[in-house]
């Protein structure tokens with residue numbers, strides 16, 4: 343995505359040494375940027391493979407995520423942004439992946455993710471998994487929030503779904519996961535449609551319900 347501000351921000355992110363996660367990482371994983379005012383998927387933190395490659399969601403769960411996205415006609419980077427709340431891989435003492443703590447989420451998310459979101463100004467953010475959700479709604483239990491959308495107090499619509507790694511361990515939820523991605527598609531289409539209608543006052547609202555592909559808007 344060609345944008346000087348986001349390029350400058352990314353330069354700052356990749357040299358960040360603001361916390362101890364710098365000591366365990368191979369490299370920072372800043373995320374992938376799609377179009378502005380679009381869709382943004384948000385995970386928790388890089389794992390082993392992401393840390394090695396510097397790209398979010400490249401392991402098994404990344405493959406499932408890509409399949410789910412292609413099922414609704416979207417491709418990472420071309421059509422949407424993929425970010426994590428935390429930019430460096432959290433590890434255990436024996437170098438396995440570890441769940442980030444609340445203070446790590448707050449520290450890194452407020453320092454970098456919020457700035458990325460401000461510049462990308464997405465229409466819709468989708469948190470995948472309980473940890474990413476916890477950053478936005480600290481008291482939320484993913485099981486209660488999942489499959490629904492919420493208004494955040496910073497004005498961006500938020501949809502909650504499961505982490506693909508969770509689906510890989512609970513394959514019986516695959517049909518439900520497909521439903522969630524269909525829900526994401528229709529919510530996103532509605533948000534894009536609303537935007538088109540308000541930004542073009544000549545346009546009739548008649549075509550609002552027409553079935554369009556997401557990429558028609560991007």
Ligand code: URA
Nearest residue numbers: 385386387388398399
């Ligand atoms: N899990 C995440 O939440 N993010 C990644 O980038 C990879 C796995």
